[in-house]
Amino acid sequence: MKKIKTQVAIIGAGPSGLLLGQLLAKQGISNIILERVTGKYVLGRIRAGILEQGFADLVREAGVGEKMDREGVVHDGFEIAIDDKCTHIDLKELTGGSVVVCYGQVNITEDLMKAREEAGLTTYYEASEVTPLHVKSASPAITFKHNGEEYHLDCDYIAGCDGFHGVSRQTIPEEKRTEHERIYPFGWLGLMSDTPPVSDELIYCKNKHGFALASMRSATRSRYYLQVPLTDKVEDWSDDDFWDELKKRLPAKAAKNLITGSSIEKSIAPLRSFICEPMQYGRLFLVGDAAHIVPPTGAKGLNLAASDVATLYKILTKVYKEDDKACIEQYSEIALRRVWHGERFSWWMSNMLHNFGKVENQDLDGNTFERFMESELSYYLSSENGRKVIAEQYVGLPYEEVK
Template identity: 70%
Template sequence: MEVINTQVAIIGSGPSGLLLGQLLAKQGISNVIIERSSAVHVLSRIRAGILEQGFVDLIREAGCNARMDAEGHTHDGFQISVNGKGTRIDLKALTNGKVVTCYGQTEITRDLMDARQAACLPTYYNAPVSEITDANSAAPSVYFEQDGRQYEVNCDFIAGCDGFHGISRPTIPNHIRKEYERVYPFGWLGLLSDTPPVDDELIYCKHPRGFALASQRSATRSRYYLQVPLTDKVEEWSDERFWDELKKRLPEDASQRLQTGPSIEKSIAPLRSFVCEPMQYGRLFLVGDAAHIVPPTGAKGLNLAASDVATLYQVLTRVYKHDDMGCIEQYSEICLRRVWHGERFSWWMTNMLHDFGELNVDNTDGAIFNKLMGSELDYFLNTPAGKVTIAEQYVGLPYESLKD
């Protein structure tokens, strides 16, 4: 068995693992990334692309911002359409200048991969982790296999950036770990196409036929979503059927502008709200989807992972630069405060904008639930205070610093 010694072992090479690795390397903190899939597979994941300013700042601090700054599109606002009537949420005006940036997660991942490779930082792909040992000690280890060879990574800390199905979260003993989950009774059918976006900003649509979202990845690439039953299959949705249904749910002016074309990718994603507490066990830290998942309605999934990275980066920098081991106990508490805010906002946006029909929701009769959500939308879209509330949460709450 080959032995690898490093300060931080990072499991998972998605954007959170790669970003953490790059930031730590900038501070001279050695790290190894272990990824169960191939690099090609990691880059094939079609995910979100709306970045809060905190995430943008982290990418810049990591020195991986050249393409993002050149190709990313700043959004000053977005639109919420209710039965064809649109209301613009002016993010910049309502939050004293804060905005979000549109730049695809795939492109972020590619930029971080390229930077890691250029810096010759060790990364193991096609390397499933079989075991994490002694996480609650001063000398944890990670075991993995690559090309038939066995490896043991001896480290000071482990960052579990390996997603919902990874090995990191189950490593926390059952009697310590508590999980909260809500599964939604519908999914999002997403279509990616090389067509110009229907609008410069995102359009969230509440419609009697179901929710829709007009999003984008660049000036020439669009991403659209439709609320569909969980029983639907991708094969049942031809491109023509998708475009026809999207036109019915978009506001009329947007529907008339919509440019259609062949899909590059189509998939149906289930929606869930999920949180694991705590996010830390000894020297093992959970980051991103390993600890929490949100429905995508509020654009918080990738951004919550980034805020986890920001907190863990603070913790590990203080440990190695100031020999402050006590600060590691702050990680879970700080992260979970922001996580629950993001979970609540995503749950709230999902409840307000989707059609639940007559389904029983949160032990509430479906009919009265839909009426209550209609009242929510009326208040928040038609009062100054309501619009500020949406805008402040959409651009992202401030990152929290460690206590001295």
């Protein structure tokens, strides 16, 4: 067995693991990343790309923001369209200057991979049988296999950035964690095409046909989503079927601008709200999807992962720069405060903007539930204070300082 050592072992080479590794390296903190699949496979995961102000600033702090600043599209606002009535949420005006940046998750990941490679930092792709050990002790370790050889990695801390199905959360004994979950009765059918977007800003749409989202990756690449039943399969939807249904859900002014074309990617994602408490067990820290999942309606998934990274990065910097080991106990408490805010906002947006039909396990029939949601959304959209609440949550709450 080959023995290696580092200060921080990171499980997972998605954007959160790569960003954490880059930030730590900037502080002279050694780290090794283990990833179960190839780098090419990681880049093949199509994900959203709305970056909160705090996330964009964190990417710049990591020294990887040049391409994002050059190619990312800054959004000062977005629209919520109920039938044909459109309400503009002016992020910049309502929040005092904060905006979001549209820059694909794949692009962020690619930029971070390139920066890590250029810096000569170690990543083991296609690492199998990854097993965290002794995480409650002062000397945690990870065993894994790579290219047929067995490895034993000694480290001071472990960051579990390996997603919902990864090994990190399962390392915490079941009786030591509490998991909260809600499965939504629909999914999002997403289509990407090399066509100009219908609008310069995102449009969240709701009418009798269901929810739709019109977004973009660039001035020439569009990304659209439709609410569909969980029983639907991608094969059920031809490109023509998708475009026809999208036209029914877009407000008239956007539908007139719709340019259709062949899909370059099409998939269905189920919607789930999930939180694991605590997000820390000994010297193992859960980051991003390993600890929490949000429905994509509020654009919080990647951004909550980034806030986890920001908190853990600050804590580990204090540990190594100030020899302050007591601060590590703050991680779960600080991270979860922001996670619960993001989860609530994503849940709220999902409830407001989707058609639920029959609502199970509630003392309301579907029609009454829908009317309640319509009334609440109308209240928020018609009030400047209500729009301000939406805007502040959308651009992201400030990162909490580590004491």
